[in-house]
Amino acid sequence: MKTTTTKNLASAVMFVIISPFLALAMIVSVKTSGVVKNDVLLLLLTLTGAVLSGINGFGRRTAKARPLSPAQEKSAGRSAHNHTWSTRPSTNA
Numbered sequence: 431m432k433t434t435t436t437k438n439l440a441s442a443v444m445f446v447i448i449s450p451f452l453a454l455a456m457i458v459s460v461k462t463s464g465v466v467k468n469d470v471l472l473l474l475l476t477l478t479g480a481v482l483s484g485i486n487g488f489g490r491r492t493a494k495a496r497p498l499s500p501a502q503e504k505s506a507g508r509s510a511h512n513h514t515w516s517t518r519p520s521t522n523a
Contacts, residue, residue, distance in 0.1 A: 465471050 460472070
């Protein structure tokens, strides 16, 4: 499990502080724009925003690296328990 970092905590605190102001701004803008009586339009705007947010999130999915199984390491020429890294080129031909 990941530990809570200062960056995560700061993001959560800012979200809690700013959320009421954003909600108030949305309520005021809906009332002043004249769409408060048009429930279908509000529903469509909400669903469109949710769909676009979901589409935007697709790019954030990344593949996770999995460790090689001992059989795969053996076929790759690596020892399962002895990993050494060298900056010198290999002298094996």
